[in-house]
Amino acid sequence: MPLDLEYYLVLSALLFTIGVIGVLIRRNAIIIFMCIELMLNAANLAFVAISRSLGQVEGQLFVFFVMAVAAAEVAIGLAIIVSVFKHRETINVDEVNSLKG
Amino acid sequence: MTAEMILFFIFGAVSLIGAIAVISFRHPIYSALSLIVTFFAQAGLFVLLGAHFVAAVQVIVYAGAIMVLFLFVIMLLNLGTLSAKSALTGKLKGVVVVLGVLLAIQGVYIAMTAGTGTALESAQASTETVTTYKIGELLFSKYLLPFEVTSLILLAALIGVIVLVKRESQTEN
Numbered sequence: 614m615p616l617d618l619e620y621y622l623v624l625s626a627l628l629f630t631i632g633v634i635g636v637l638i639r640r641n642a643i644i645i646f647m648c649i650e651l652m653l654n655a656a657n658l659a660f661v662a663i664s665r666s667l668g669q670v671e672g673q674l675f676v677f678f679v680m681a682v683a684a685a686e687v688a689i690g691l692a693i694i695v696s697v698f699k700h701r702e703t704i705n706v707d708e709v710n711s712l713k714g
Numbered sequence: 715m716t717a718e719m720i721l722f723f724i725f726g727a728v729s730l731i732g733a734i735a736v737i738s739f740r741h742p743i744y745s746a747l748s749l750i751v752t753f754f755a756q757a758g759l760f761v762l763l764g765a766h767f768v769a770a771v772q773v774i775v776y777a778g779a780i781m782v783l784f785l786f787v788i789m790l791l792n793l794g795t796l797s798a799k800s801a802l803t804g805k806l807k808g809v810v811v812v813l814g815v816l817l818a819i820q821g822v823y824i825a826m827t828a829g830t831g832t833a834l835e836s837a838q839a840s841t842e843t844v845t846t847y848k849i850g851e852l853l854f855s856k857y858l859l860p861f862e863v864t865s866l867i868l869l870a871a872l873i874g875v876i877v878l879v880k881r882e883s884q885t886e887n
Contacts, residue, residue: 616718619824621763624726628733628752630817634810635737643742643788647749650780651733654756657772661765670844670852673768677853680775681864685871687780691787692878698791 621662629655642694642704646687653683721762729755742788746781753777767846 628651635648657676664672698704732752736745753776760769853861 616716616722616762620722620726621759623821623824624729624759626817626820627730630813631730631733631737633813637809637813638807639737641742643784643791644737644745647736647742647745647784650749650776651736651752654753654776657768658756658759661760661763661768664844665763665765670848673765673844673849674853674857676765676768677771678860678864680771682867684775684780685867687783688871689874689878691783692875695787695790696878704791 618662618666622659625655625659625662627655628652628658640705640707642697642706642709643691645706646690646694650683650687653679718762722759725755725758725762728752729759743785746784746788749784750777750781753781765844767844767849 632648632650632652632655635651636645639645639648657679660672660676660679664670694704697709701709703709729752732748732755735748736752739745739748753772757769757772757777760766760772
């Protein structure tokens with residue numbers, strides 16, 4: 614008898630909310646990126662749990678697509694962070710506000 | 715209590731503690747290491763769900779490649795002294811409280827309506843594991859186009875990173 618879907622979905626929601634809270638309260642760009650990874654992982658957990666609940670393979674396939682997108686996003690994002698740090702000597706997102714209108 | 719339930723609570727607790735540690739440590743290195751703990755616990759959850767291949771990829775890609783990238787950048791920038799001022803600002807504290815309350819309401823609602831026969835619950839939960847063979851078969855037949863588009867995304871990321879770094883070295887000259 615497998616565990617109910619609700620347990621996994623609640624855990625996924627909790628992890629996602631922790632990620633959102635981290636993005637909101639932390640000002641370090643690298644930690645904000647880690648929190649985005651946390652949210653993507655929470656979504657992956659929901660994908661796999663629902664995939665098993667419905668007896669379909671598609672959910673696991675989309676986890677791979679999410680992982681590929683996450684890898685691309687991390688590579689680009691960290692390159693941007695490095696270049697911002699070279700220009701501004703900080704990665705505090707509150708201090709990087711040149712684009713502010 | 716079945717074995718799956720016990721393991722679920724162990725892995726779930728570890729991943730939650732790791733996630734909270736990610737957002738509460740001051741130094742990014744500690745956050746990155748906590749995130750690796752969370753990823754490993756999630757790989758355990760994937761094994762519980764019968765998704766063995768996803769669990770392996772989770773460990774190899776996330777805990778391996780992506781986190782090494784993070785650690786490289788943290789050490790490259792040498793951020794130890796810079797991250798000290800990350801205080802909770804007043805406006806955002808309210809948002810955090812509202813989010814927490816919403817999540818609590820959600821959890822209570824789910825706990826109260828559990829077992830009342832929703833559409834998802836009536837679906838037959840399968841215990842069999844999804845083999846790598848099945849995933850590969852589907853990936854290279856029905857989902858071939860998304861798979862190829864994914865390779866384009868990775869190519870775009872590759873070119874983007876090279877352009878970013880190249881422009882940087884030109885301005886230095």
